Amino acid sequence: MRSRGFFALMLVWLAGTAMAAGRLPDQQAVRLLQRMAQAPKQVSFHGVYVQQYGDSLETIRVCHVVENGLVNERRDSLDGPVREMVRQGDKVSLFVQGGGAFETQPDGRLFPALLPDDPTFVLENYTLHQAGRERVAGHEVEVYDLLPRDTLRFPHRLWMHTGSGLLLKASTTGYRRELYDLFAFSQLQLGGQIDRGQLKPVNPVKPLNASRLGGIDSLPAWGRQDSKAVPHGFKLVRQVLRPMVKRTRPVLHQVYSDGVVSVSVFAEEGRPNLPDGSGRQGALNVHSRQWGSVHVTAVGEVPHETLELFVRTFKQ
Amino acid sequence: MKEKLSALMDGELDPREVEEVLVSLRQDRTLLQEWASWQAGRDILKGEGVAQAGFVERFSRRLEAEPVVIAPRRIRVLRRLAVPVTVAASVAFVGIAVWQYYGGSIEPVTANQMAAETEAVLHDYLAAHRQSEGNPFVERGVQKAQFQVAGQR
Incomplete structure (x- = not known):
């Protein structure tokens, strides 16, 4: 019996060390996540990325120019209905083929700007692990795993451009690493001379106002919530x-x-x-x-x- | 024996019978050749590379060199691992069954069978969630999503 208990203990210990392999100390993790969050505010780029949710796949072109700390950006879908989004700082304009309402949110996050400015809260729920080096769209990247501390959320993997800190690929997986969602650049020009003509909208984009829906402080009488x-x-x-x-x-x-x-x-x-x-x-x-x-x-x-x-x- | 060999290849053989098959493989060369050709066939079907020539010879040499006493122990380890997996599987099954039954009738439907209004309601929720994430480049509705109905009360 004793040997069985020992065997079980060894298994748990082995699993623990395997999971913790390459885990970065919190301070280093904060710095890395901050770098990934800040990169889109500092780096200009032009490229094409795929966005995969389950079995639906879309290809999107993005031109992203940072000038005097201001982000100018144009994105358009290359397949499916025509959608185009132009952003100058906080001002967002949108064109959607066939119409359709859309609101913007101040905290909306679009690839590769997927991480929040302050990563301390992220690290309360996840741990960051080193997972090697790879190449994405011809660029050298460092791979990191963002592993959940509990079973209330899914694991994520982040591919960070070594030179700039920009995310070039990001995935959400199940606990057995089965792929659920993916964002990945398939072609990317980082820095250098970016044709500013690419920032001009092609479709009649309309400016969007930030969400008109005012927040509420208290719940309606029928909506009791614990x-x-x-x-x-x-x-x-x-x-x-x-x-x-x-x-x-x-x-x-x-x-x-x-x-x-x-x-x-x-x-x-x-x-x-x-x-x-x-x-x-x-x-x-x-x-x-x-x-x-x-x-x-x-x-x-x-x-x-x-x-x-x-x-x-x-x-x- | 061939049925058992086939079950072993599919990973469906009872752990208690694995030892018997391994002993037979060790004694019966024809059976070993058969095993190798099945494996090769499966590898071709799966588009994987075929084992190199001479693999069977090397494999049988190693199999012969393997002390007999090791094998049952391995199987015991396998069995120990297999038990928690089986338990997990039945727990998952019970979970699904309970969930499907709660509230009364079971009525699993796909989006295609779903009433148009139900689909519209679901689509609205998904769209509002997407908007809250600020991504307009999402065209997925519930067309491809499976919605499992737990029964109405």
Whole structure:
């Protein structure tokens, strides 16, 4: 019996050391994540990247010029419906073929600017590990694993350009490293002379205002929530009451973040035509449940169990 | 014996029978050749490189050199590992079963079968989530997503 216990202990210890291999001390991890977050504000580049969510793939062209600390950028989709986005500092203009409403968010993050300015919160939920060197789009990169400290979130892998700190590739995987979501440059010119003509919009882009939906401080009377039950490591970023089609009453929309991914929780009074259940595409999970007269749906790139916990916070 | 060999190749052989097959492989050269050709066939099908010539000879030499006593121990280790895996699998299965049954009837549907309005509601949620992330370059709705319904009350 004793030898069995010892064997089990050895297994646990071995698994522990294997997981911790290459783990960077927090100070070094903070510096590296800061470097990745700051690079898009300092480096000009022009290239094409793919964005893969589950089995849906899109190719996007980006021209990104930094001048006097101001970011000028143009992105357009190369497949699917035509979409074009032009950004000058905080001013964002958009063209979407066939129309469609879109809001911008001050904290919206587009590849390769995926990380927050302050990575300390990220490191409360993840640890950073060295995972070697590779080449992406012809550039030398350092590979890092952002591994979750618990099972409430998925692992991520980051490919950082050695010279500039820019992310050239980023993925979200399952616990057995199965690929869910991926962003990756397939062609990239870093620095040097970038044709500023590439910044001019080709389509009639329209300026967007930052979200008109004002945040609310307190929940509506019907929406009782046990905020202490919110899954560990997620912070409420904002909550708004948003109108939604075919609804007579606005829907409460809460956005939570763990520093890397975000979760949306929608709660509404009544019974929308969505049965209890769950869905999934790549890392994106959806979970829906009716609690008495309140319907709650959580959406996010986190494991299904995490969404169940979020939905449960509204249990009436 | 050939059925067992086939099961071993598919990883479906009962761990208790692995030893028996390994002993047979060690004694029966024809069986060993058969095993090698099956492996080669499978490798070709999977588009992987075929084992180099002389692999069978080297493999059988090493198999003969292997002390017999080692093998059962290995299997015990294998079995020990296999038990937690089986437990995990049944837990997962129970999890799914419970989840499907909660609330009453089971009605798994794909987006294609889903009522248009249900799909619209789901699409709205996904779109609002995407907007909150600030990425307009997302065209995925629920067309490819599977939505498992747990039953309405």
